Amino acid sequence: MEELIQQALSSSNKISSNSLIEKITPVGGGCIHKAWCIQFQNDKRVFAKSNHIDNINMFKFERECLSILERFANKSYICVPKTLDLISFQNISILFLEWIDFKQSQQNLLGKGLALLHKSSSEWSPKKFGWEKEGFIGSSTQIRGWDSNWGEFFVNFRLRPQLIKAKAWGVIVDDYEDVLKYLSSYLNDHHPRISIVHGDLWSGNCGSTKNGLGSLYDPASYWADREVDISMTKLFGGFNREFYKGYEEIWPLDDFSSDRSEIYNLYHLLNHANIFGGFYKENSLTTLKNLRSRI
Template identity: 85%
Template sequence: MEELIKKALSRSNKVSQNSLIEKIIPVGGGCIHKAWCIHFQNGRRVFAKSNHIDNINMFKFERECLSVLKRFADKSYLCVPKTLDLVSYQNISIHFLEWIDLKQCQQNLLGKGLALLHKSSSESSQKDFGWEEEGFIGSNRQIRGWSSNWGEFFVNYRLRPQLIQAKSWGVDVNDYKDILIFLSSYLNDHHPKISIVHGDLWSGNCGSTNNSLGSLYDPASYWADREVDISMTKLFGGFNREFYKGYEEIWPLDKFSKDRTDIYNLYHLLNHANIFGGSYKENSLRILKDLRSRF
């Protein structure tokens, strides 16, 4: 694999910048792609992610997400890695990115940086919720499309596709038709501003740089209610009081935002159930049952 990466790099001056490779070291942590740290003789390092060429659209989606996040990120608080190149060679695709040294997360600046990202993007001229191209949420598809109605978008482009896919393990989307209709209206009555979101914000997809800035990576972005990011930070844990304090200092959340947390996290639980199965199925069904009793 290292030899394939070297040959792919020979096609890209954007990455090598005419410096010779010193070594290529595997990096752990991912479950979809293989990852590498490329050391050049001039001391520079580059991050590389590789996969089969059939999965190149995953990297194209990631490249676009990072580009949009970087456009709205405040560099005083938040670091988003820059895409250097996307190269296909033989049967592999490789996404080359700026290398960022990470340390134990200093979460106050991460929270402030996320709030500023949400806030600045909400002040742009974006008219609708959604995303232009089909994306990915983990290894699963994230449906493309647009809507000016937030509730309709989230139900039709996020929840419903996952519920349809859940037919393979016994879920009938028609059993939840009444809930989906209600949620569509309920979420739209919230009247959220349109913000760019990370879209897959668990603790493994963010961190802090050596100079204590927050950092975001591995996104599944779209234009959405900012609360989808905050909700996911509460799904698997890993975010402390300083994170939420930093966020609230910049852009306080609606006092009813907690009422929507389970609704937004249902998307991720269903996605995990569809990919991994196990207890994610039970948790998805529990939230669906709770939603029926609430509404």
Template identity: 40%
Template sequence: MSSPQAFSDWIEATTGARLLSRSAVGGGCIHSAWRLTLANGQTLFAKTNRAALLPVLEAEAQGLEALAQAVELGGSRLAIPQPSGLGLAGPEAVLLLNWLELGTPTDSAQAWGALGAGLARMHRGSLQGHDGRFGWERDNFIGSGPQTNRWGESWGHFFAEERLGAQLRWAAASGKTLDGAEELLERVPLWLAEHHAEPALVHGDLWSGNAALLQAGGGSIFDPAVYRGDREVDLAMAQLFGGFPRSFFAGYEQEWPLEAGHRRRVELYNLYHLLNHANLFGGGYWQQSAASITALLREWH
């Protein structure tokens, strides 16, 4: 953490208001998180890390702004935290966001359903004005891992090369090889060729820790790893690492039903996240990734 004075000076220069208090907020696994109270009555949320990780916060800020635009285009009521400051406070990288009061409203099932419907409207709204390609204007990050986003015309080739292929090359560079990986990469474009995916703006890292309900009702998504891809990747990841309530999926399907065969694509899309966790954290994620590759080759032969 930088000196309190350096941080306070940066906050005042950025917001025009004096910092009254800075209290730690739990939950983050990459950055430190803080609740800031300013002299002008504002409450802000701040993420901080060492200066070298400023690009990670820059990519997050850009992703949040893109999601907010898609929410507006789709007429969605999803709450997207909006950046209000980004830079270096001494040796510390800082991202400022508006404060959201998270909590559980009285009817949480209805709120999760509304969050699912809001995601569907966001996905649909993001299709306005797209050029048909998959990818993003810059590489960004999936968690703290690198995420490559070179534009591609084919969803199957993009997913094979920029998602699974990138993770498998990262693994190979650290001496890890997985049986069947090369065969899998060859087959993925064929498997996805009949699936007519549209290049929606996707959150990209939509596990249950990156979404929440608001005390006043409604819901929010945050900590994105955005790109233009098949909307199903968000719904697939929402089933991983604990998963979302059933009402979330019902709300999505009621607003914009998924295409036939979507259940079969869940494991394929989630292999990307298993591989990313294996590369970042090791351990049992390697065994899970290897088992997933074996199961996919068996099922999709």
């Protein structure tokens, strides 16, 4: 694989290093792609993600998401890695990104930066919720489409597709039509401002740079209620008080935002259940039961 990446790089005129490659080293990544650090002899480094060429659309989607996050990110608070190139070579696809050095740090700037991103993008939103092209959330498809009503969008383009996939492990979608109808109406009454969101904001998809800035990567973006990002930060943990304090200083959440977190996180629980199975199935069913009790 290292040889293939080196050969692919030789065909790129977008990654200017003025130096020969010293080594290509595997680095830790997610469960979908292989990840690499490309070290040049002049000490420049580049991050690369590789997969089979059939999965190049995942990288195209990631490139689009990173581009729009970078567009609205305040560079004094948030660092979004720049896409350097996307190459198809033989039977692999490779996404080359700017290398960012991370360290454990306080999360105040990450929280402030996320709030600023949500706030600035809301001023340039397309006035409807959704995304133009089919995307991905992990290895699952994230349905394309638009709707001017938030509740209808979230139910029909996020929850319902995951429930349909859950038929494979025994979920009967018709059994939850009453819940979906309630959630659609409930979220329609919320009337959130439309912001660009990261879309998959768990602690493994963000961090702090060696300069102390926040950083966002591995997104699954779309135009949505900003609370979907805040809700997911609470699903698996990893975000401290400084993060939420920083966010609230820029754009406070309303008093009922916590009531919506369980709804928004159902999307991720169902997706995890559909991909990984295990206890995510039980958690998804428990959440559906809890939401039904609100009706």
